[in-house]
Amino acid sequence: MKKYFMDFHVHIGRSNSGAPVKITASRDLTFANIARECKHRKGIDIVGIVDCASPEVIDDISQLINSGEMKPLKEGGLIYQDKVTVILGSEIETKEANGGLSHQIAYFPYFEDIKEFSKALSLLVTNVSLSSQNCKISAQEVFQIINQIGGILIPAHAFTPHKSVYGNCVRRLTEIFTRATLKKIPAIELGLSADTEIADHLKELSGYTFLTNSDAHSLPKIGREYNIVELEKANFKEILLALQRKEERKIIANYGLDPKLGRYHRTFCEICNYTATSNPPVYKCEKCGSDKIVKGVFDRIVEIGDYPQSISPSYRPPYYHQVPLEFVPGIGKKTLNKLFGYFGTEMNILHKASSKRKKKYQEKKIYS
Structure with a gap:
C-alpha cells in the first residue's frame, strides 16, 4: 500500500476561453492550472475537481486528453503528467420538499460519464455552464441519476449554515435519502467549520468515512484541508474502496483547520455582526437582541446531536488541526x-x- 495526499473538492473559476464557471472563484483556477498547482506547488497526489459538468470545462478536458497531457486511467480517473490523479466531479444544489437547499457532489470514474451527466443536468438547471446550480429536484432524485450513470454521491460541507444537509435542510439524512441510498453513499464531507469531534455527535454518521477538503476557490487555497489515503494505486476504483474501508484501503488521517477559526463556528448576528459566546444553541443576538442570525455549526450540532459528547467509532482516523503555510504570520x-x-x-x-x-x-x- 502507498500513502497519497488527497483534496477531493476544488472548484474551477474559468474555462480556458475565459468563460465563467464558479463566479466567486479566481480566474486562474482552470482545470489545467489546478493539476499543475497540485503537482508543482502543493504536492497533492489526488484532486477532485467539482465543476467538470460544465460544457466549457468538458472541452478543456478533451483538449488535454487529445494532447496527451492528461491520460484516462483504466480503473477510473485521469492522470496528469504521470503524477496527479484527477477525479471528475460536479457539485449541484438540490431542493427538498421542505424548501431546504443542500449541495451534493457527484463523482464519476470516466470522462464519458461526466459528459452524460452534463447532458442530464442541462435538462434540470438554468445554466449548465455554471457551478453549483439549483437542479430543482431532491437529493434522492439526483442520487438516482448519478447512480444510473455509474457515479457516487457525497454530501458537500455537510454542516455549514447555508446549503448543506445538516446546516439548513434536515436533522437526519434519513429524512431525504432512502435507506438503500444511504448504504451507497460512501462518505460525508465535513466542511471548513466542522471536524471529527463535531460530526461524531451524530449517531447516524458512525458508519461513514469523513472527508476533509479545501473547497478551494483559488489556487493558493488548494490543500488547506486534505486527507491522507492508503491505496494500492491512485485511481477511482481504489479511492472508492478506501471510502468504503474495503480491502485494507482507507483514509488514515484528516487534516484541517480548527473549526473555532471558521467563519461559521458559532452563531453570529447579521445586524451587528456579533458572534455568540454563551452556551449553545443561541437563537437570538446576545448583544442587540435581533433574531436575524446565522446559526453556527457548533450551535446546530448541540441542537440536533444524539450525544452530549462526541463518540467516534474505532476505525475513525485521527483528525489533525493544522494551519496552511499561507496562513502562518x-x-x-x-x-x-x-x-x-x-x-x-x-x-x-x-x-x-x-x-x-x-x-x-x-x-x-x-x-x-
Missing part, C-alpha cells in the same frame, strides 16, 4: 516561493522534510 508569496524552491511542495514541507533539512534551510536563510 510572516510567510508571504516571496517566502512561499523560496520554500517551494528549496523543499519542492507544501506537502513535502509539512510531512516529508526532515528536521535536519529544515534546520539547514533556516541557517541558509539567516546567513544568505
Whole structure:
C-alpha cells in the first residue's frame, strides 16, 4: 500500500476561453492550472475537481486528453503528467420538499460519464455552464441519476449554515435519502467549520468515512484541508474502496483547520455582526437582541446531536488541526516561493522534510 495526499473538492473559476464557471472563484483556477498547482506547488497526489459538468470545462478536458497531457486511467480517473490523479466531479444544489437547499457532489470514474451527466443536468438547471446550480429536484432524485450513470454521491460541507444537509435542510439524512441510498453513499464531507469531534455527535454518521477538503476557490487555497489515503494505486476504483474501508484501503488521517477559526463556528448576528459566546444553541443576538442570525455549526450540532459528547467509532482516523503555510504570520508569496524552491511542495514541507533539512534551510536563510 502507498500513502497519497488527497483534496477531493476544488472548484474551477474559468474555462480556458475565459468563460465563467464558479463566479466567486479566481480566474486562474482552470482545470489545467489546478493539476499543475497540485503537482508543482502543493504536492497533492489526488484532486477532485467539482465543476467538470460544465460544457466549457468538458472541452478543456478533451483538449488535454487529445494532447496527451492528461491520460484516462483504466480503473477510473485521469492522470496528469504521470503524477496527479484527477477525479471528475460536479457539485449541484438540490431542493427538498421542505424548501431546504443542500449541495451534493457527484463523482464519476470516466470522462464519458461526466459528459452524460452534463447532458442530464442541462435538462434540470438554468445554466449548465455554471457551478453549483439549483437542479430543482431532491437529493434522492439526483442520487438516482448519478447512480444510473455509474457515479457516487457525497454530501458537500455537510454542516455549514447555508446549503448543506445538516446546516439548513434536515436533522437526519434519513429524512431525504432512502435507506438503500444511504448504504451507497460512501462518505460525508465535513466542511471548513466542522471536524471529527463535531460530526461524531451524530449517531447516524458512525458508519461513514469523513472527508476533509479545501473547497478551494483559488489556487493558493488548494490543500488547506486534505486527507491522507492508503491505496494500492491512485485511481477511482481504489479511492472508492478506501471510502468504503474495503480491502485494507482507507483514509488514515484528516487534516484541517480548527473549526473555532471558521467563519461559521458559532452563531453570529447579521445586524451587528456579533458572534455568540454563551452556551449553545443561541437563537437570538446576545448583544442587540435581533433574531436575524446565522446559526453556527457548533450551535446546530448541540441542537440536533444524539450525544452530549462526541463518540467516534474505532476505525475513525485521527483528525489533525493544522494551519496552511499561507496562513502562518510572516510567510508571504516571496517566502512561499523560496520554500517551494528549496523543499519542492507544501506537502513535502509539512510531512516529508526532515528536521535536519529544515534546520539547514533556516541557517541558509539567516546567513544568505
